[in-house]
Amino acid sequence: MEAASLPGVLSYTKLSSSNQCYSDDRFSRRIASFSRHSSNGFNGVNKPSSKALIKGPFLSDGLIQRRNLHLQAICGVGVYTLGENDDVESHHSHAMEEKIGVLLLNLGGPETLKDVQPFLYNLFADPDIIRLPGLFKLLQRPLAKLISVLRAPKSEEGYAAIGGSSPLRKITDEQANALRMALEAKNVNVSVYVGMRYRYPFTEEAIEQLVVLPLYPQFSISTTGSSIRVLQHIFREDVYLSRLPVSVILSWYQRQGYICSMADLIKEELERFAKPEEVMIFFSAHGVPDSYVEDAGDPYKDQMEECVYLIMQELKSRGIGNDHTLAYQSRVGPVQWLKPYTDEVLVELGQKGVKSLLAVPISFVSEHIETLEEIDMEYKHLALESGIENWGRVPALGCTSSFITDLADAVVEALPSAKALSASREPAEETNYEPVRYLVKLFFCSILAFVLLLLRPKVVFAFRNHLH
Ligand SMILES: C=CC1=C(C)c2cc3[nH]c(cc4nc(cc5[nH]c(cc1n2)c(C)c5CCC(=O)O)C(CCC(=O)O)=C4C)c(C)c3C=C
Numbered sequence: 001m002e003a004a005s006l007p008g009v010l011s012y013t014k015l016s017s018s019n020q021c022y023s024d025d026r027f028s029r030r031i032a033s034f035s036r037h038s039s040n041g042f043n044g045v046n047k048p049s050s051k052a053l054i055k056g057p058f059l060s061d062g063l064i065q066r067r068n069l070h071l072q073a074i075c076g077v078g079v080y081t082l083g084e085n086d087d088v089e090s091h092h093s094h095a096m097e098e099k100i101g102v103l104l105l106n107l108g109g110p111e112t113l114k115d116v117q118p119f120l121y122n123l124f125a126d127p128d129i130i131r132l133p134g135l136f137k138l139l140q141r142p143l144a145k146l147i148s149v150l151r152a153p154k155s156e157e158g159y160a161a162i163g164g165s166s167p168l169r170k171i172t173d174e175q176a177n178a179l180r181m182a183l184e185a186k187n188v189n190v191s192v193y194v195g196m197r198y199r200y201p202f203t204e205e206a207i208e209q210l211v212v213l214p215l216y217p218q219f220s221i222s223t224t225g226s227s228i229r230v231l232q233h234i235f236r237e238d239v240y241l242s243r244l245p246v247s248v249i250l251s252w253y254q255r256q257g258y259i260c261s262m263a264d265l266i267k268e269e270l271e272r273f274a275k276p277e278e279v280m281i282f283f284s285a286h287g288v289p290d291s292y293v294e295d296a297g298d299p300y301k302d303q304m305e306e307c308v309y310l311i312m313q314e315l316k317s318r319g320i321g322n323d324h325t326l327a328y329q330s331r332v333g334p335v336q337w338l339k340p341y342t343d344e345v346l347v348e349l350g351q352k353g354v355k356s357l358l359a360v361p362i363s364f365v366s367e368h369i370e371t372l373e374e375i376d377m378e379y380k381h382l383a384l385e386s387g388i389e390n391w392g393r394v395p396a397l398g399c400t401s402s403f404i405t406d407l408a409d410a411v412v413e414a415l416p417s418a419k420a421l422s423a424s425r426e427p428a429e430e431t432n433y434e435p436v437r438y439l440v441k442l443f444f445c446s447i448l449a450f451v452l453l454l455l456r457p458k459v460v461f462a463f464r465n466h467l468h
């Protein structure tokens, strides 16, 4: 299997000051080196001077699942700390002198149309994207293969419509550079890395402390949760990384800087309408299956609703009291997703006589296929067809300076809570039950292959109906 199609890839690129990205195909890389530091304030952590090596850039979820990963603690609002050591005395003042790493996490996307199917495979092979119960988890990869192959033609059409690739990587790199400059302006010496969940390379450099900043304002098991799970695995596997002080900013939708930046963009776009006060503000968030919220306790929906409330409060404080609504887009597959669905609400609004509508993408901070194709093309077309006459769309925040400055503040605020990961696991732990796992998997895959062979025309037909 080629590296790019391995499931569960979390890979990184470090953005140097000149915005150069490192290449992706080195299999053994130095991830971090540590200088001797006598009084670093990290209790019980001796920072070794040797280099830490990570065995390969690509890590599969199969490997990850073998580990029983423990989330150790949740500290403060939206800041999660990987690790156990509680004593972080006088950390903040030291942090400013130390080499700090900031790791931006994002989803990644296909670079060419050929990458679409492997990208989809990685996505669907993620157990945080398709959640299978118990032993059915062993079917994750064959199912991912099947769904990705069936979904690929539709996705390729979408990517073709926006120029043949995802702009997510380029925009995230630009955000990384802007964030580095904003932190330097605050006298914080940082290296900013970009980590993509389903694509791109892994690179590293000497750092002494890491802040992990997922570029999703609201937490979901399927986005931030998925990336953190892989990250924890990578860190626990490595004796040096497991001691690196790390803090993770779990969500930041409630930050005043973000809320104000969103309100600024909405106000600006409203003013383009002939009658701004009559415009319906239509927040469209990426959906997740209902079961994430109902069964797995995903806080995503609550956070989304609170986020919309905070933005509307901010607008009200500026004298803008428009009607607004929230709906969820981009559902995939046959299960129920969070409602109401964007497409259905647009039709209803048109039928009810709403004439002017401003679409606000709310779960993304960069343009990508679901803003450029789904909102700008599909939903706009549907809205106009349904009777809405005046359509507008708020751009994603991208490198808006007030937003980047707020992210820089979030990084600085997270520094004091950085803690080392607990000691890495003994390698022997895994080896004992590996053959059993392999046999069980083989057994299930054979059954699935047999059933699929029998049902092939029926299954293909059903999936095509759901996915298209
Ligand atoms: C808050 C953001 C996102 C959530 C929540 C999320 C959940 C989620 N997504 C899928 C399936 C797909 N997502 C796809 C693309 C995609 N998803 C997000 C963000 C969230 N996903 C982004 C930013 C992108 C675009 C990347 C790009 O290339 O620009 C795709 C591929 C595109 C397509 O075919 O539509 C799929 C498939 C599920 C199943 C899910 C929750 C379980």
Ligand SMILES: [Fe+2]
Pocket: 286, 330
């Ligand atoms: Fe998605």
